[in-house]
Amino acid sequence: MHKKDMVSYGDYQRTAEWILSHTKHQPKVAIICGSGLGLLADGLQNPDSFPYSDIPGFPESTVPGHAGRLVFGELKGKTCVCMQGRFHMYEGHPLCKVTFPVRVFKLLGVETLIVTNAAGSLADSYNTGDIMIIRDHINIPGFSSISPLCGPNDERFGPRFPAMSSAYDKDLYRLALEICKSLGISHFVREGVYCMVGGPNFETIAEARLLHKLGVDAVGMSTAPEVLVANHCGMRVFGLSLITNRVVKDYEDKEAVNHEGVLGVSNMRSQTLQMLVTELVGLMDVNNNNSSE
Numbered sequence: 001m002h003k004k005d006m007v008s009y010g011d012y013q014r015t016a017e018w019i020l021s022h023t024k025h026q027p028k029v030a031i032i033c034g035s036g037l038g039l040l041a042d043g044l045q046n047p048d049s050f051p052y053s054d055i056p057g058f059p060e061s062t063v064p065g066h067a068g069r070l071v072f073g074e075l076k077g078k079t080c081v082c083m084q085g086r087f088h089m090y091e092g093h094p095l096c097k098v099t100f101p102v103r104v105f106k107l108l109g110v111e112t113l114i115v116t117n118a119a120g121s122l123a124d125s126y127n128t129g130d131i132m133i134i135r136d137h138i139n140i141p142g143f144s145s146i147s148p149l150c151g152p153n154d155e156r157f158g159p160r161f162p163a164m165s166s167a168y169d170k171d172l173y174r175l176a177l178e179i180c181k182s183l184g185i186s187h188f189v190r191e192g193v194y195c196m197v198g199g200p201n202f203e204t205i206a207e208a209r210l211l212h213k214l215g216v217d218a219v220g221m222s223t224a225p226e227v228l229v230a231n232h233c234g235m236r237v238f239g240l241s242l243i244t245n246r247v248v249k250d251y252e253d254k255e256a257v258n259h260e261g262v263l264g265v266s267n268m269r270s271q272t273l274q275m276l277v278t279e280l281v282g283l284m285d286v287n288n289n290n291s292s293e
């Protein structure tokens with residue numbers, strides 16, 4: 001690992017201090033908006049908004065559908081911070097930069113991370129527009145030590161060898177399923193395994209077939225590094241994938257995915273996602289002991 005690709009504890013502290021000197025909000029919940037899902041931040045009350053370019057240490061957001069703003073505010077009375085746009089490995093950011101905000105959030109006092117993403121479906125029963133609650137993930141770059149946790153471990157954040165067998169919080173998962181029932185959206189809500197690939201290309205047919213055989217339900221280019229870092233520092237995590245396209249698994253199939261199509265489906269469903277996340281934040285306990293208030 002190159003030295004320039006490392007971030008020190010002091011770097012996270014400096015950014016956290018800058019944020020604390022620019023907003024009165026002290027968030028307990030952080031929400032990362034996936035491609036085209038930035039609307040999630042629009043429901044925040046009394047918002048304080050900062051372009052990433054103003055925040056010391058924050059990388060630049062370069063992908064269409066990722067506005068590049070950090071928004072603080074209240075959702076159902078709970079103080080939240082929302083990333084309107086995330087950083088991806090394929091943009092050229094080292095993983096310590098991709099996940100930089102998560103550790104800054106930890107220093108701000110955040111206890112719960114909600115991650116969202118746009119993803120292609122491999123599960124045959126899924127439809128475009130479905131919402132998948134993430135039960136677990138497969139981190140393909142992680143298989144070859146491409147991980148934000150590689151390099152010297154900082155015990156102030158967490159242990160050298162973190163367990164990942166409860167990466168997604170089961171109580172939040174169950175609460176979300178109940179909320180889906182009460183919102184009447186269960187018929188397009190699924191539960192499944194997300195797989196992160198590096199991107200930026202979409203899958204070949206052979207890759208799609210391999211992922212399908214591995215038991216992957218939805219594939220995307222993000223999320224796993226953020227979830228790793230959040231687990232490492234003791235946050236609980238909830239994740240949602242919006243199924244924006246079917247991943248082609250058949251050589252005869254002429255359908256081809258593109259980012260504009262991904263954003264189109266995200267925009268179509270972002271209001272529903274906003275409703276679900278808002279209800280979840282409203283009903284969750286923010287003291288990290290998993291029971292309802």
Ligand SMILES: O=P(O)(O)O[C@@H]1C[C@H](O)[C@@H](CO)O1
Pocket residue numbers: 033034035063086088116117118119199220221222223258259262
């Ligand atoms: O940030 P997410 O994971 O939602 O973005 C997905 C993966 C690629 O960045 C992009 C492809 O359309 O959408």
Ligand SMILES: Nc1nc2[nH]cnc2c(=O)[nH]1
Pocket residue numbers: 118119120121197199201202203219220221244245246247257262
């Ligand atoms: N890798 C990958 N990422 C996506 N993001 C949205 N759709 C897709 C997809 O089909 N494949």
